Amino acid sequence: MTTIPSAEAIPFWRDVRILRIIAQVIFVIVVLVIAWLLVTNMLAGLKRQNLGLGFSFLSQTAGFGIGESAIPYQPTDTYWQAFLVGIANTLRASLIGIVLATILGILAGVARLSSNWLVSRIASTYIEIIRNTPLLVQLVFWYTAFFLKLPTNRNAVSLPGSIYLSNRGVFLPWPVGTESFGNWWPTVGVGLILAVLAWVALTRHQLRTGHSFPREIIALVLLVAPPALAWLLLTRPPVLLELPVQRGLNFRGGVSLTPEFTALLLGLTVYTGAFIAEIVRAGILAVPRGQTEAARALGLSHLQVLRLVIFPQALRVIIPPLTSQYLNLTKNSSLAVAIGYPDLFGVAGTIFNQTGQAVPVITLMMGTYLSLSLITSLLMNIYNARVRLVER
Structure with missing residues (x-):
């Protein structure tokens, strides 16, 4: 009668579980050594050029212009602003x-x-x-x-x-606001709040009862109604559409x-x-x-x-x-x-x-x-x- 050797009798160099752990440890060590060599080489190069790893240079004046900017910018601003x-x-x-x-x-x-x-x-x-x-x-x-x-x-x-x-x-x-724009724009927020509340309420009602309503139409009416009513009550339109007009060698007005x-x-x-x-x-x-x-x-x-x-x-x-x-x-x-x-x-x-x-x-x-x-x-x-x- 033959007996099957127990798991404890398997040598560690033949145990798959142990070999996997050893392979992972070796892989991690190799990665760390490569990373250490790269970082050491980088630091040595920066030291030779008298450069550091800090970000203090961002507070210095940029001194260069940017042809197109979505936010205000001048060449006298800092590198961070650029x-x-x-x-x-x-x-x-x-x-x-x-x-x-x-x-x-x-x-x-x-x-x-x-x-x-x-x-x-x-x-x-x-x-x-x-x-x-x-x-x-x-x-x-x-x-x-x-x-x-x-x-x-x-x-x-x-x-x-x-x-x-x-x-x-x-x-x-491009639309341009007039003097009455400040009194009109809060009504847009009111309409947005009403539209969202109506949408949520109608959705819950549909899930609870199974009866559907034209949510899109109702929400759209509530969104548009307050600003439209305020627009009609104001003596001057709060927003005017500015058209580009050719003057000389360039265009004025609108957006370019x-x-x-x-x-x-x-x-x-x-x-x-x-x-x-x-x-x-x-x-x-x-x-x-x-x-x-x-x-x-x-x-x-x-x-x-x-x-x-x-x-x-x-x-x-x-x-x-x-x-x-x-x-x-x-x-x-x-x-x-x-x-x-x-x-x-x-x-x-x-x-x-x-x-x-x-x-x-x-x-x-x-x-x-x-x-x-x-x-x-x-x-x-x-x-x-x-x-x-x-x-x-």
Whole structure:
């Protein structure tokens, strides 16, 4: 009769569990040694150049101008203020780009599934061409081959709605507050509070009783009614639309967008919108066909089927990859340096060139991009948790 040796009798050099622990310890030691060598080499290099790892240089005068700034800035401001300008410019392009890319992506994704052959082919051509072309090439194209080739301000291209295009940028109408604006804007807050309260109350009532109300219409009426009523009661409109007017060699009034910012925004929107379109298409196709057929059998229109049946279910598939596209758009904005837009990467590069503080500047830049990505992921994960399917 043979006996099976116990686990204690296995030598440690043949015990899989012990070997795994030893391998992990060796791996950690190797990583720590490599990190120690890199840090030691970096500190030695900084010492030879009389540089440190501190951030005290941020309080020094920057001494350089920034061509476009979303916040007030002068060359006499500090490096920290210049760095904030880069962050503000990046946020400006990223937030607007996310909104526009989402709208374009939804439209293109739905259009690709259209039964109309022409609409479907146009959407497919747009998606395939844009997705398979590098973003940097597209940005250079929009800037050099489109905006810089536009006529001067004197011969600017006029579009409907008092919109003008020239090689100096895009000039748009812009609302401007009057003297009565201070008395009017609180009514906008009142309308917003009423709309939110009505939406929450009607949603709870529907969940409790099963009876539905037109929440969108009711919330919209409550949102618009207080400011509209206040607008009518005021002797002067609180907001006037200021139109751009050509005076001499430039435009006055309205708002102007530089060619660099417009090219960046257009490139990010068109590029990311193509990827979002495929995500939307995949999300819609993930909804069982029986859901659409059942909705049609109830007499719902095509738009109602999309809004009430398909999209609420497709969002569970769309949101996770959509988050990745939002993160990519924010990080891809660093390519703005190729067309001269002073984003975070471009301003940080100027600060590095003037101070020589490579490690602190790169650390700040990486930390900023990381923070923006984590905040975006957090917000999208919160929304994803609200729309996900809860199984019992």
